[in-house]
Amino acid sequence: MDGLSAAASIIAVVQITASIASFLKDYYEGVRDARSDIQRLYRTISSLQAILSGVHSVTVQSRDNLRIAALWAKDGGTLEHLHSELKNLEHKLGTDLETGGKVKRLMKSLKWPLQKGDVAKIVDSVEKHKSTLTIGISVENLNMSLQNFDILEDIRSEIRAAHDKEDRMQIVAWLSRGVSDPSKEHNIARENHEPTTNSWLIDEPKVDDWVREKNSMIWLNGGAGAGKSILCSTIIDYMQKVCRGDPGTVVTYWYFTFSDAEKQSVPNLLCSLIKDILSNRRTTPNEVQVAFDASNRGQQRPTTAQLVELLKIVLDGFESVYMIVDAIDECPKANGERDRFLKRLEDITSWNLEQLHIFVTSRREVDIADALGHIQQVKVIEAEGPQCHRDIQKYLDRRLQQTRFSKWTSDLKLDVTRELASRANGMFRLVALQLEALAKCRSESNIRAQLKRLPTTLDGFHERILLEIDEGDRNMALVALQFLAHSARDVSLNELAEAMIVNVAAYPCLSPSERFMDSSVALEILPAGIVTHSGRNTQDEATETWTRHKGVHGSMTDANAPACGFVRLAHFSIFEYLASRRILTGRASYFHINDLLSRQAIAEMCLAYLEHVGACGSTNSSHLYDDFPLLHYAAACLISHLKVLSDEPVAANLRKLTLGFLDVETNGWKIWLHFGAVQSTKIELSPIESFSRTRYAPRRTQKQLDAQDQVTVGLQPLSIVSMLGAVWLLQEWLVTKPDLNICNDVGILGTPLYSATYSGQCSTAMTLLASGADVNAIGGGLGTALHAAIWDNSDMIEPLLLSGAQINAVTGYHGTALNTAIIRVGRALTKAGLDVISLLISRGADVNLCPEINMSRKEPSVSSRWFWRAPLILAIMFGLDETVVQLLQSGARVDITDDEFGSPLQAAVCLDHPRIFRALISHGAALDFTDSRRGSIIQTINSNQSIGLIRELLALEQENPAVAEFLANSIGWDQIITSIESWEQDDTRRPKSNLGSLGRY
Secondary structure (H helix, E strand, C coil): CCHHHHHHHHHHHHHHHHHHHHHHHHHHHHCCCCHHHHHHHHHHHHHHHHHHHHHHHHHHHCHHHHHHHHHHCCCCCHHHHHHHHHHHHHHHHHHHHCCCCHHHHHHHCCCCCCCHHHHHHHHHHHHHHHHHHHHHHHHHHHHHHHHCHHHHHHHHHHHHHHHHHHHHHHHHHHHHCCCCCCHHHHHHHHHHCCCCCCHHHHHCHHHHHHHHCCCEEEEEECCCCCCHHHHHHHHHHHHHHHHCCCCCEEEEEEECCCCCHHHHCHHHHHHHHHHHHHHCCCCCCHHHHHHHHHCCCCCCCCCHHHHHHHHHHHHCCCCEEEEEEECHHHCCCCCCHHHHHHHHHHHHHHCCCCCEEEEEEECCCHHHHHHHHCCCCEEEEECCCHHHHHHHHHHHHHHCCCHHHCCCCHHHHHHHHHHHHHCCCCCHHHHHHHHHHHHCCCCHHHHHHHHHHCCCCHHHHHHHHHHCCCHHHHHHHHHHHHHHHHCCECEEHHHHHHHCCCCCCCCCCCCHHHCCCCCCHHHHHCCCCCEEEEEECHHHHHHCCEECCCCCCCCCCCCCCCCCCEEEECCHHHHHHHHCCHHHHCCCHHHCCCHHHHHHHHHHHHHHHHHHHHHHCCCCCCCHHHHCCCHHHHHHHHHHHHHHHHCCCCCHHHHHHHHHHCCCCCHHHHHHHHHCHHHHCCCCCCCCCCCCCECCCCCCCHHHHHHHHHHHCCCCHHHHHHHHCCHHHHHHHHCCCCCCCCCCCCCCCCCHHHHHHHCCCHHHHHHHHHCCCCCCCCCCCCCCHHHHHHHHCHHHHHHHHHCCCCCCCCECCCECHHHHHHHHHHHHCCHHHHHHHHHHHHCCCCCCCCCCCCCCCCCCCCCHHHHCCCHHHHHHHCCCHHHHHHHHHCCCCCCCCECCCECHHHHHHHCCCHHHHHHHHHCCCCCCCEECCCEEHHHHHHHHCCHHHHHHHHHHHHHCHHHHHHHHCCCCHHHHHHHHHHHHHCCCCCCCCCCHHHHHC
């Protein structure tokens, strides 16, 4: 019988059951002495009707279920027997009821036509047929399940892929946050690359060896302006083409850039490399997921040490990873960043990973040569010699084909090419500057005369350009160069033009009549060979179309640039020349940029400008941004520049301006508080940001300005003084006998002692303590100064304890000092803080103190109070195995209670920490603990399918008789043992991170 005929048979039986049910209702009303039999028969018929109706409804939807119906309805099958028996029953019940009128039918329904034995036989027969039908459904469903196994596997694969994609996107976004895209520099370099040049590098045997050999490294070095970035871009471009389509190979790169502090950062470099490599992996390593969870689901940046470990992890599994880093000499020495990079590079090469190939470029500087000289596998290529000479000739040939040189004769072009190439000494930038100078000449004789007089070194050319600045403009030019060399972030054209007319020695510091009629005048004063300008296309600002203004160095674009664009020094060699002692021996010595004096000059400018704005502005409206173009920079970057106050000697005028500013009644303070305090300080656990050069941030709206007034209203000058760490400034302030414990801004800098401690100003903190500051005063997001020291200044922990810091004080985001130390270790995923935990325990920290939330006090937010827990619970939440053992050995109670997890053992089970689970059992934790929400330990393990914990229990069962007895008597343990194999094979089970549900905290 086909499926459709079978479906018809089912309908026929369903109709009979409906008829019988109707008869039974009539009899139920009339026959009182047989109601139990009628009810029994009615229930049986109704359940049969429900089964058949359900099967019929799904047969209409599925061809597979038509096949089930066909099996039922085959000749001599269950459905046929049912149809026959039910038809007979229908006949017995309905014969009398179907004849006569209503009255007669009612009279007949008063007599029950079946004997008691008949009912029992009918019920038993129908029940048997129902069982047969049910078993048939189950068997057929099993057959279909087996047949659809491949489909289920595809579904599982899709589920896994969706989960992986979601995780990957979140982690990549985490690693990308605040990290510049290196492709910008790469694209600029490719645009400036002349076709047919640099082929010698690709053909270099050392490069071929680098590509093929295991664990290889190349250092390409050359002098200033030798085109190393172009060569680096050539290697990147070549390797991307070679590796295209190979899933086992990755090319990742980074460009250090002197003009962008974000691209001078080692953490940013590591984040970019990890992101690139991770994006090419098929799966996300569990360690990466754990690190992401530990960062509060991407809310905090990972540490440098953690990033190095993650880099090693993501490298695993690839056949080849080509890691290319340009211009490591532009990673600054001043803040120790270059030393950190070279140390990390040495660490990475010490892994001896066969799949890793590293390529770096730089000038030949002593510290770089010394560091790379200790790396055994490094090979050196120098960007000089005949091959570079030929590339320069090709470059000149291409440039001279441009329209601007169309009037030159062939002989003139040939002579210029020969002359410039012969004395270039491998410096493309020098040749570019020389050719730019010749292009301004108006006759062949003038060109040939200039050709003989052109400087032959970059220093000589830079000197010549600087001497072209009009004598009357030289002071403004020097101000501009100082500003561009030491700005805290990129400088817009309007900001630069305003800064050039500020006179910090005068009052007022500027006059509106002295402003340039057009900001572009600043570019007329500063020669094109010294600076470059990038700006937005003002004709299409709505769609943010950008136009590039190419200088000699190249082109620049910025997605966040203001309409007027940015101005930057044109090349690293400019900055290096201006700051060097070499300039002092030449005619351009006036333009020498002294590091300390330049930074002090910018600080003076910001202070004087803020005071001027306050004196002129009668309102705090955001319109002041338009009236005072430098306001946005001066307010947002002031604290960054005031850090120079800790460097002696401090200019007298800077001292005067600073002391005047640090008065809450002055115009400058009020303007800064409104326009810059939030941007100058960090309103989180960290009160102060890293004050390196950052990207341009859009101006704040009026709504944002008004909102931040609510946050900064209590900010105190003494906390700023303490944060800066200038001894002379603190001494000046202490003469006035200020309140050393003042704190009206818990969320920003806190008390002066807290501010100094967190900012790493140990001398300032000790001076405050000696002057009577309360060591236990509460202020700042973390709580007391001791909490701040634990978080980011471990050198101050001991002095604070010796000064009477209460080690078990409960306050701040994390509650106690011990909790703060545990969370710090958990956040950083490093063992560096374990000694701090040991110190605190040895000095009396209560390992069982569970902070109680008192809503009558000023407590942190609900989300922060998740950390107000017993130290043992916190250590388990972060998966800190060693800390858990440390606490247990120091007397931490294994039976301590917790509102979220119940007990430490239940927390270890919920968060899937097998090693912590074992440690707790070995210290006496009770396995029979039952939580009102999660049930018993066994139930939680079963619910979470915690394979690692099951294996630990199996091992403990063999080692510990008490555990064996507990498991033998546990309901559900046998079921877990039988299920573990299927759990292991189920790839849709998502692995738990070490923090489990902690991500939401």
